[in-house]
Amino acid sequence: MEETRGLWCYPCALMKCSDYGGGKATGGSQEMGVLVNKPLMHFKKLFGKDGYINKHKATRFHITNLERMEEFLKRTENV
Numbered sequence: 254m255e256e257t258r259g260l261w262c263y264p265c266a267l268m269k270c271s272d273y274g275g276g277k278a279t280g281g282s283q284e285m286g287v288l289v290n291k292p293l294m295h296f297k298k299l300f301g302k303d304g305y306i307n308k309h310k311a312t313r314f315h316i317t318n319l320e321r322m323e324e325f326l327k328r329t330e331n332v
Contacts, residue, residue, distance in 0.1 A: 259292025260299075262309060266290075268321040269314075285314065 266289055273284055287293040288309050298304050309315055 257292060259294045260288065260296070261292050262288040262315065262318075264318040264322040265309075265315055268318040268325070289314075 265285070269285070269289060272290055284290075288305065293299075293305055299306050301307065
């Protein structure tokens with residue numbers, strides 16, 4: 254259970270279709286790490302211009318998974 258403690262991006266961890274995402278330099282084959290495939294455990298650089306949260310939420314990977322989660326919730330709301 255200890256390996257799941259930490260900060261996760263729920264939309265990305267739950268709705269991802271792959272363990273890989275964008276990344277201009279890698280042509281879309283950048284392996285996702287903290288917040289997606291493993292929890293963020295170091296909270297020193299959470300926010301700010303180069304913070305983990307702001308950098309992650311600006312990625313196409315995150316935006317796509319957020320849209321997937323919203324669609325899933327909308328479709329299952331009255332089930």
